[in-house]
Amino acid sequence: MAVTKEQVLAALEAVNTPQGLPLAEAGVLSDIVASDGKVFFSINVDAAEAQAWEPVRAKADAAVRQIAGVTTTLVALTAERKPGGSQRQGVQPAGAPRSTHQHSHASASGRPAPIRGVAAVIAVASGKGGVGKSTTALNLALGLRDLGLRVGLLDADIYGPSVPRLIGVQERPELDGEKRMIPIARFGLAIMSIGFLVSDDMPMIWRGPMIMSAITQMLREVAWGKLDVLVIDLPPGTGDAQLTLSQQAPINGAVIVSTPQDLALMDARRGVMMFRQVNIPVLGLIENMSYFQCPDCGTRSDIFGHGGARIEAERLGVPFLGEVPLDLEIRANSDQGTPVVESMPDSAHAKIYRELAGRVKDALEPVAASA
Numbered sequence: 001m002a003v004t005k006e007q008v009l010a011a012l013e014a015v016n017t018p019q020g021l022p023l024a025e026a027g028v029l030s031d032i033v034a035s036d037g038k039v040f041f042s043i044n045v046d047a048a049e050a051q052a053w054e055p056v057r058a059k060a061d062a063a064v065r066q067i068a069g070v071t072t073t074l075v076a077l078t079a080e081r082k083p084g085g086s087q088r089q090g091v092q093p094a095g096a097p098r099s100t101h102q103h104s105h106a107s108a109s110g111r112p113a114p115i116r117g118v119a120a121v122i123a124v125a126s127g128k129g130g131v132g133k134s135t136t137a138l139n140l141a142l143g144l145r146d147l148g149l150r151v152g153l154l155d156a157d158i159y160g161p162s163v164p165r166l167i168g169v170q171e172r173p174e175l176d177g178e179k180r181m182i183p184i185a186r187f188g189l190a191i192m193s194i195g196f197l198v199s200d201d202m203p204m205i206w207r208g209p210m211i212m213s214a215i216t217q218m219l220r221e222v223a224w225g226k227l228d229v230l231v232i233d234l235p236p237g238t239g240d241a242q243l244t245l246s247q248q249a250p251i252n253g254a255v256i257v258s259t260p261q262d263l264a265l266m267d268a269r270r271g272v273m274m275f276r277q278v279n280i281p282v283l284g285l286i287e288n289m290s291y292f293q294c295p296d297c298g299t300r301s302d303i304f305g306h307g308g309a310r311i312e313a314e315r316l317g318v319p320f321l322g323e324v325p326l327d328l329e330i331r332a333n334s335d336q337g338t339p340v341v342e343s344m345p346d347s348a349h350a351k352i353y354r355e356l357a358g359r360v361k362d363a364l365e366p367v368a369a370s371a
């Protein structure tokens with residue numbers, strides 16, 4: 001039986017604001033989305049009062065979970081940022097839309113609080129879509145696993161979460177005793193994706209700031225267990241969503257994926273600038289679809305003008321991590337849910353990803369230690 005918005009509102013009658021008003025009448029609720037057992041909404045409050053609201057949020061979440069037929073809930077606390085108010089690390093890229101929401105998970109130092117059990121977090125980003133960011137993030141995570149690390153992967157690509165497809169899993173996460181979502185265990189990785197929760201027909205509004213705030217909550221309300229590193233697959237681009245996520249997750253370092261073309265590199269440059277603005281070290285640039293190796297004759301051709309990312313990395317003063325060829329096996333495996341590092345561990349491609357993982361691990365150690 002489908003859960004309705006009315007049922008959600010009825011369940012919320014038991015929840016009051018810190019001032020004692022019924023929550024549903026306080027004018028702080030976003031639109032409530034109830035779809036297929038999943039319920040999402042946010043409570044919009046003044047940033048200064050966020051702490052007082054956290055128990056309200058938790059209570060609202062618990063109340064909604066009691067409704068028969070509800071399988072997943074995401075109740076996020078969002079805070080209007082006052083125009084002209086100070087921002088945590090102070091910066092917006094020129095021309096970027098102003099962020100209207102922020103989350104309340106900062107530690108006393110103003111940096112985002114660490115995630116329980118997670119030693120280090122890296123973000124995999126790209127200046128634009130379609131450059132192979134998700135494929136790279138997943139194979140990189142598997143490469144890190146092969147180095148003996150305990151690895152998690154969070155697919156935060158709100159515009160098109162592709163990790164469920166790339167791992168061949170479309171399951172709804174279960175909840176643990178503390179009502180935290182249990183990540184999907186696949187290939188020895190702990191995996192969460194916004195795609196496990198949100199179907200493609202979700203209203204567009206959910207692909208904006210609200211989903212973003214849901215993701216920052218997904219970072220923390222997931223039973224990650226003990227992880228050496230959590231890899232976050234960021235949405236492509238360098239706009240508001242990416243900036244907010246970068247500011248709200250305790251990211252130790254970022255990896256930027258680009259193809260060799262000029263245009264993609266220009267976008268990658270914006271990515272580097274964005275991370276610099278929020279004081280996140282750029283661990284390096286990866287050139288994906290760097291060159292094409294003919295599977296039959298072995299001849300190599302540089303269809304996109306190979307080498308651009310290396311030159312760009314030098315120009316920007318960030319490390320160049322390596323090149324991944326444009327390869328049919330990488331594509332086919334990726335699209336079948338059997339990433340190449342897992343399905344062809346002895347292949348040249350798997351070796352390339354493991355080498356990239358080694359460089360990422362080396363670059364991460366000093367920055368994680370200093371954090």
Ligand code: ADP
Binds near residue numbers: 325327335
């Ligand atoms: P993004 O996350 O940047 O949008 P994806 O990882 O979803 O990109 O990749 C887009 C498409 O490109 C997918 O079909 C994927 O299989 C393919 N792809 C990614 N990297 C490679 C590669 N090195 N060689 C061949 N195909 C690739």
